[in-house]
Amino acid sequence: MKKIILALFSTVLLVGMGHAQVDLEGLDGKKALKKAKRALNAFNLDQTNSGDKLLEAKQLINYTTKQEGYKEDAEAWALMGQVYNAFSAYNQGQKVLNPDFQDIEPNGGMIAFQAYKKALELEPGEKSALDGLREAIGSISTTGLTAYEQTNYQESFNAFRSVLDIHKILKDNGAESPLDPEEEYDNQIYITAMAALNAGQKETAKSYVTQLYDKGYDKSSVYDAMYKLTADEDMEAAEEILNTARQKYPDDLGLLFTEINHYLKLQKTDVLEEKLKQAIEQEPENPSLYSTLGNVYDKLYQASYKDSSYDEAENYFALAMEYYGKAIEKKEDFTDAIYSLGALYYNKAALVTEEMNLLADDYSKEGTAKFNKKKEEVEELFQQALPHFKKVEMVDPNDRNSLIALKEIFARENNYEVSNAIKDRLEKVEAGETFSESYFKSQ
Numbered sequence: 508m509k510k511i512i513l514a515l516f517s518t519v520l521l522v523g524m525g526h527a528q529v530d531l532e533g534l535d536g537k538k539a540l541k542k543a544k545r546a547l548n549a550f551n552l553d554q555t556n557s558g559d560k561l562l563e564a565k566q567l568i569n570y571t572t573k574q575e576g577y578k579e580d581a582e583a584w585a586l587m588g589q590v591y592n593a594f595s596a597y598n599q600g601q602k603v604l605n606p607d608f609q610d611i612e613p614n615g616g617m618i619a620f621q622a623y624k625k626a627l628e629l630e631p632g633e634k635s636a637l638d639g640l641r642e643a644i645g646s647i648s649t650t651g652l653t654a655y656e657q658t659n660y661q662e663s664f665n666a667f668r669s670v671l672d673i674h675k676i677l678k679d680n681g682a683e684s685p686l687d688p689e690e691e692y693d694n695q696i697y698i699t700a701m702a703a704l705n706a707g708q709k710e711t712a713k714s715y716v717t718q719l720y721d722k723g724y725d726k727s728s729v730y731d732a733m734y735k736l737t738a739d740e741d742m743e744a745a746e747e748i749l750n751t752a753r754q755k756y757p758d759d760l761g762l763l764f765t766e767i768n769h770y771l772k773l774q775k776t777d778v779l780e781e782k783l784k785q786a787i788e789q790e791p792e793n794p795s796l797y798s799t800l801g802n803v804y805d806k807l808y809q810a811s812y813k814d815s816s817y818d819e820a821e822n823y824f825a826l827a828m829e830y831y832g833k834a835i836e837k838k839e840d841f842t843d844a845i846y847s848l849g850a851l852y853y854n855k856a857a858l859v860t861e862e863m864n865l866l867a868d869d870y871s872k873e874g875t876a877k878f879n880k881k882k883e884e885v886e887e888l889f890q891q892a893l894p895h896f897k898k899v900e901m902v903d904p905n906d907r908n909s910l911i912a913l914k915e916i917f918a919r920e921n922n923y924e925v926s927n928a929i930k931d932r933l934e935k936v937e938a939g940e941t942f943s944e945s946y947f948k949s950q
């Protein structure tokens with residue numbers, strides 16, 4: 508009910524804001540400027556009932572700055588800034604009453620900034636322009652924050668960068684700025700950097716991040732960003748940044764995840780085991796952590812098996828099974844872990860197949876027995892892998908990797924009807940088609 512009342516009240520405030528139309532025919536710049544001033548003053552005196560006057564002022568000042576003698580008039584451009592600042596203030600007031608209010612002139616702050624900037628180019632130190640720029644900072648900051656929350660990072664960056672530009676203009680004109688306190692300026696650099704980074708403007712982001720990093724700005728995300736911006740060019744330098752960050756913020760989960768991804772990229776499984784266990788302690792309900800640790804043990808298993816360290820390999824195999832299983836316990840339809848569990852058996856079958864093939868030319872009784880034993884082991888491993896790949900396909904019938912594995916396993920079993928059906932699906936998926944129904948669910 509409260510929301511409805513506020514919406515109705517907002518409608519009342521909008522009286523006269525809809526269709527103001529000014530007759531501009533025959534109006535010269537001087538008269539238009541005077542009329543624009545009067546209209547803005549009328550709005551300021553009664554903002555509740557004089558919304559049409561603000562629209563009128565907008566039409567008049569836009570007209571004025573296009574007229575000869577006023578295209579380069581500092582007073583006219585400063586007045587334009589005042590008009591568009593008024594729109595921003597009006598919008599913010601309405602949103603206090605009704606959060607669903609749709610902005611009138613949503614870019615008012617940015618237009619005001621450009622108008623004041625023009626005024627100061629024409630007349631450096633123009634007081635009303637400097638005052639207006641300080642006022643515009645608030646509305647432009649709000650625009651940037653709103654855009655950031657809506658993941659419109661480019662718009663957010665444009666707004667935050669404009670705030671920094673305004674600060675510079677104010678200082679160049681010997682005026683005070685809301686960003687004069689060091690903490691306020693640093694915070695503006697920080698949010699501008701984060702917006703640039705999320706907008707994909709790495710080089711631009713790096714210039715801001717470097718400023719903060721060099722002065723030891725106390726936010727873990729600055730170190731995280733500096734690492735990521737450095738890693739593409741110099742992994743060794745990036746690792747130093749990451750190590751410094753982890754020492755400075757040992758309990759920061761975001762940095763821990765960055766560290767895990769770093770060592771995953773470098774395939775440093777020994778370090779990863781420790782880091783992932785630490786992450787699981789901090790975030791025990793995260794299935795991805797268990798699955799990733801399972802993958803680490805999976806790699807260690809394969810490496811040990813190839814080195815003929817079979818006891819060690821079996822230990823890692825068991826640990827991989829355990830952690831993939833824990834991931835699935837946390838999330839039953841977690842296809843990454845389900846697939847990985849199937850792949851664990853499938854890849855072991857491939858390793859044992861290599862051993863089996865080495866025995867193929869040994870026709871002795873003992874050689875034949877060993878060959879048949881390996882063959883049985885291979886078939887059993889493929890059968891252990893099969894239900895996991897089937898489950899992935901039932902959750903996601905368009906999962907390419909599971910379709911490949913299923914096609915191969917059924918072909919090994921001489922079940923060409925199913926193998927060919929899966930092959931047909933695989934080819935369609937690879938061609939860009941999608942299936943809404945699982946093959947195995949319909950069987």
